[in-house]
């Protein structure tokens with residue numbers, strides 16, 4: 182565990198644990214729990230994800246189920262804005278819009294409450310990792326349906342070789358660590 186007072190992006194990358202063949206053979210799973218367990222590294226992630234914004238610039242941060250919630254909620258606290266969850270199908274209690282997509286392993290459907298953001302709201306979309314872009318692309322579709330203005334899609338990790346950005350054309354995309 183690092184004890185550096187001012188961690189760098191390289192320190193963040195060094196702290197990510199690669200777990201081969203999880204949750205199925207062939208997947209190199211990027212385990213971020215080894216980053217989160219260090220407060221300085223976690224804070225560095227949040228600072229890097231939010232450093233172009235100040236309180237008042239953003240109406241809501243939209244986090245994607247489940248690891249995206251960790252970064253999005255902390256970023257929302259930092260920017261003093263709302264937090265909105267995009268959840269897996271069947272988890273949100275009120276009326277939802279749903280969007281289906283395929284991901285690196287399997288298919289999925291995500292949902293957002295129909296009143297989660299107002300038309301024209303300025304939002305940041307945050308998830309832990311951008312792989313094929315299916316998840317984030319579907320979340321962006323849901324936000325489009327609500328009339329939100331996506332300022333940026335931000336990820337701690339990006340698997341560049343899977344070209345996830347292609348599914349987020351038209352939006353600025355930020356990632357802190359790329360493979």
Ligand code: AMP
Nearest residue numbers: 209210211284285311312313314315316
């Ligand atoms: P995708 O829709 O293909 O961009 O996949 C992104 C979502 O799946 C994120 O919410 C990640 O948490 C998860 N994910 C996909 N691939 C990996 C991976 N290699 N390691 C960790 N999480 C992953």
